[in-house]
Amino acid sequence: MNRQITLDQPPQRIVSLVPSQTELLFHLGLGEKVVGVTKFCIHPKEQTKNKTKVGGTKNFKFDVIKELKPDLIIGNKEENYQEGIEELARHYPVWMSDIYTLDDALHMMKSVGEITGTQEEATALTHSLQLQFSNLKPASPPISSAYFVWRNPYMAVGNHNFIDHLLGLCGFSNEFSHLSRYPSISAELLRETDPKLILLSSEPYPFSEKHIHEFAAICPDAVVKIVDGELFSWYGSRLLHSVPYLNNIVNEVQAHLGSTK
Numbered sequence: 001m002n003r004q005i006t007l008d009q010p011p012q013r014i015v016s017l018v019p020s021q022t023e024l025l026f027h028l029g030l031g032e033k034v035v036g037v038t039k040f041c042i043h044p045k046e047q048t049k050n051k052t053k054v055g056g057t058k059n060f061k062f063d064v065i066k067e068l069k070p071d072l073i074i075g076n077k078e079e080n081y082q083e084g085i086e087e088l089a090r091h092y093p094v095w096m097s098d099i100y101t102l103d104d105a106l107h108m109m110k111s112v113g114e115i116t117g118t119q120e121e122a123t124a125l126t127h128s129l130q131l132q133f134s135n136l137k138p139a140s141p142p143i144s145s146a147y148f149v150w151r152n153p154y155m156a157v158g159n160h161n162f163i164d165h166l167l168g169l170c171g172f173s174n175e176f177s178h179l180s181r182y183p184s185i186s187a188e189l190l191r192e193t194d195p196k197l198i199l200l201s202s203e204p205y206p207f208s209e210k211h212i213h214e215f216a217a218i219c220p221d222a223v224v225k226i227v228d229g230e231l232f233s234w235y236g237s238r239l240l241h242s243v244p245y246l247n248n249i250v251n252e253v254q255a256h257l258g259s260t261k
Helices: 019-027 062-068 082-089 102-116 119-133 162-169 187-193 209-218 229-233 237-259
Strands: 014-016 034-037 072-076 094-097 143-150 172-174 197-201 223-227
Touching: 014 019, 019 034, 019 072, 019 102, 019 237, 034 062, 062 082, 072 082, 072 102, 082 094, 094 102, 102 119, 102 162, 102 237, 119 237, 143 162, 143 237, 162 172, 162 229, 162 237, 187 209, 197 209, 197 229, 209 223, 223 229, 223 237, 229 237
Parallel strands: 014 034, 014 072, 072 094, 143 172, 143 197, 197 223
Antiparallel strands: none
16 A cells, blocks of 8 residues: 554554454454454454454444544455545554465564564464475366355456465466456356366355255366365464365365266
8 A cells, every 4th residue: 555654652452354364463462452353353253252343344334443542453455445444544553464375474474463562473373384384285286176255146266366376275276367356257157167176165155065066067077165265265373274174175176086087
């Protein structure tokens, strides 16, 4: 956003507008300083449920935020909306992240640590994540894939986003990476593309087992799996749970495809 914010002291009243960054703040030991979160900030469950809700990620309750008197607001370029962020920035220090890759996520964690005086905790977290992701074993050869985040209309993951980056780390070649961001995909286009693997995310659309048959009817030869969307898209401390999960998916898919050759 080409802005610089200045804090006279480490923040004592933080409002977080991004679920994955909210969880990160708690991981860094800042739970008591978090005074407001969105209704989608659900982790850690016991701590966030008692925090004041300031609306959604794309519709802020400005009057509630005003009452909280934040000395720092943390947002994200993709998950929040420009008009709301610009309005908040007129009144409060607003720090924004912009995440597309694992390196971006690690940089964000270090930056939040510096801003909040929790550098030691942030450094320990990033070192742990770097070690874990060095043990992620991608599919070989790469597997043609499609990852869906919405239904009616079908919306898939395109390029220039964090999920696309993680798919690549898994050796899942995104068949729609030539399309921008989160494109709408017709059943006809999906059938023509014919990926070997179709992943249905548990969020933001709550895909479930009943939708597997729907996609299998379009691409009968594809492996269709429901996956935990948080472990593919949350770029904060939830990544600590991602690598074992992703390795399991890679192994399961390779075993399934190997058995059907």
